Ligand code: FES
């Protein structure tokens with residue numbers, strides 16, 4: 001049995017799992033949180049990015065069994081509990097970032113962690129924080145724009 | 159602009175189809191497209207736009223003994239006008255990320271004269287309980303085109319106007335429409351579409367010949383920037399993709415495929431693997447089908463989770479009979495091509511004028527041997543299909559673009575009547591040509607036959623890179639001349655490509671005799687040699703052109719340099735002398751216009767910052783004219799920085815500028831990604847690349863500024879997903895030459911030590 005805290009909720013997995021099972025597949029296959037995507041399984045693409053205690057991490061490279069005492073946040077938990085979108089999600093919509101959309105959950109999780117660390121990131125900050133997230137469709141130009149615009153929206157609010 | 163996405167409630171395609179069929183009258187809007195109109199149960203009107211289809215032969219010829227093509231009526235879109243004036247457009251076809259669903263809805267709404275803020279465009283979700291049994295062949299191979307979409311909107315509008323005129327007892331010509339309202343001009347009376355919808359649904363269909371379409375000056379929706387209608391569900395992580403399908407008692411399958419095509423599993427540690435935790439079954443599947451639907455011989459593992467299936471698959475030890483297996487070798491092909499390059503090639507594809515005489519009298523001649531590699535599609539969503547045999551049929555969820563081909567094939571494979579094959583079409587996590595194939599559906603069907611309940615076949619990234627239908631590599635031995643006036647006077651190309659059957663070139667590995675610049679020159683010799691190949695090939699973004707543009711547009715630059723001429727001037731001179739009809743739809747005036755626009759916007763001819771170089775390339779493909787200018791610098795370690803790419807394109811009228819710009823940005827990044835470090839190599843019939851570690855995608859830091867411009871055009875809109883890609887590689891290589899004096903003739907750039 002495995003207990004996980006995901007998006008502020010306790011989840012219990014009754015099934016016995018191989019202890020090597022990555023968090024990614026527990027999220028997707030056991031818990032039905034399929035917003036976190038499988039792109040490579042090798043730590044290359046970042047499609048599987050989630051937050052572990054706030055830090056962006058590739059869930060295909062983490063053993064679910066090691067997550068017991070940690071806070072996991074997935075794309076399903078990025079918006080507020082009232083359904084209010086995270087400023088980045090809104091910026092992604094406004095700037096029409098997605099093409100096929102498959103990489104975007106991972107992109108958003110990396111960007112959200114960046115803005116928490118650096119509310120006003122420079123281009124170099126964006127390059128560094130987002131370099132682990134591949135997009136096959138080539139949406140990088142708009143990702144950069146959307147991060148800047150979400151940062152600007154944050155500036156206006158404070 | 160407010161195209162929102164709302165959750166579906168009663169919008170199952172099957173239910174909508176039943177309703178649309180209830181009315182009976184089928185109005186043609188084109189040779190293949192038709193409309194039906196019916197009244198909605200609670201008031202309002204339902205219009206279905208569909209395709210009257212005959213299934214086409216699959217790419218690659220289709221399975222032997224394939225069933226006869228079927229007549230089918232496939233819905234493409236439904237338009238619901240609710241009594242409260244809300245207009246809902248539901249797409250029954252998958253979106254692969256090219257934004258076609260959004261631009262189609264814009265086109266319909268324009269001619270309908272709809273209030274766009276009341277229009278919602280909906281994505282059919284993956285959830286089977288909502289989507290119902292969608293037994294349709296959503297045909298992506300015949301995309302809805304500009305005219306039928308407009309006629310669809312105009313027909314609905316004509317019915318609404320007729321309903322208003324009837325209720326006022328006034329003649330139709332006295333009525334006008336704007337933003338979902340019909341106005342009787344003389345009296346100023348008004349009725350909204352919602353109020354008119356039920357009445358309109360009961361009227362006889364208008365005579366198609368009487369429909370009038372809007373002049374472009376009156377467009378209010380087409381040509382404005384609209385964000386994709388699926389964005390909200392994407393950014394909140396909704397289950398949209400085939401990879402996200404979940405069903406009760408779902409099992410998971412992974413395949414260990416033959417290490418080389420046509421190898422056959424002989425024996426293995428199946429019993430041992432079957433005892434691993436979470437594993438339900440292990441069995442072999444024979445190869446089946448061919449062309450785009452070919453399943454390779456494999457050993458299948460069925461397990462309780464994807465991870466258990468992957469782990470058990472990796473524990474398989476299988477002995478293969480390789481006596482009939484492919485022994486394809488990329489390194490040998492390269493060596494053979496270099497030898498052949500010294501010859502002129504036996505199969506002549508085109509011969510105009512006298513190249514030898516032109517070479518003899520040339521001021522300068524130039525020779526260059528160019529090559530480009532095989533490429534994988536590497537869609538970020540790996541191939542995946544869920545299949546479930548139940549109630550005497552099969553139900554499938556697949557990222558499929560050619561369902562009208564795949565369905566009859568699956569029916570034949572399983573010995574089922576066509577109506578017993580149900581295919582659901584979720585959103586697709588990237589296409590680039592890969593999803594025109596349906597090998598993953600064949601595999602899933604063969605697996606599902608052996609599993610009690612639904613089973614999801616998931617490809618790992620390694621599977622995806624190693625069992626693709628690759629963009630075919632190629633070699634070009636070029637020789638060209640410039641005359642005493644500095645004009646391009648002769649062009650000779652021995653094109654070395656591949657063939658599976660010894661006579662016809664591999665998919666994407668052919669050259670048309672009119673390929674630019676061949677139609678623009680007086681002295682041309684084009685010949686071809688085909689090397690044997692068993693590795694699977696298929697269409698990849700901008701098929702054919704994605705390879706051919708690099709050698710030809712680099713070589714034109716080589717000749718411009720040899721003639722000591724400005725590249726832009728040299729290119730424009732080619733078009734000045736080119737007859738209108740010599741290049742498969744290439745229009746010399748449109749070509750010259752995009753070249754001039756790219757030159758102007760990029761500052762061509764002006765000083766470049768120190769250490770940088772600018773390079774230009776033009777290409778015409780997929781009905782689009784594109785010119786691109788790259789500005790680059792290269793440091794002492796050959797780190798390449800692409801600072802800026804200026805794109806000028808002509809794709810006719812632009813329906814959605816936001817979507818069009820996005821496709822161009824994507825094409826530039828895709829082109830750069832491929833040329834920097836991507837190549838698929840194979841030895842002993844086996845592909846050597848394994849994951850994104852050795853098949854790298856471009857990262858955000860290496861992304862240039864991309865400056866996109868479109869020529870204003872009234873020509874009918876053409877696709878923008880492909881034609882911006884081909885000019886990118888030659889533009890960058892020409893810029894590298896301008897910056898450093900080093901000519902690149904082999905891709906990817908990483909082979910010569912360049913890095914991003
Ligand atoms: S799926 Fe985890 S990094 Fe690619």
Ligand code: FES
Nearest residue numbers: 101103135136137
């Ligand atoms: S949007 Fe398709 S992979 Fe990023």
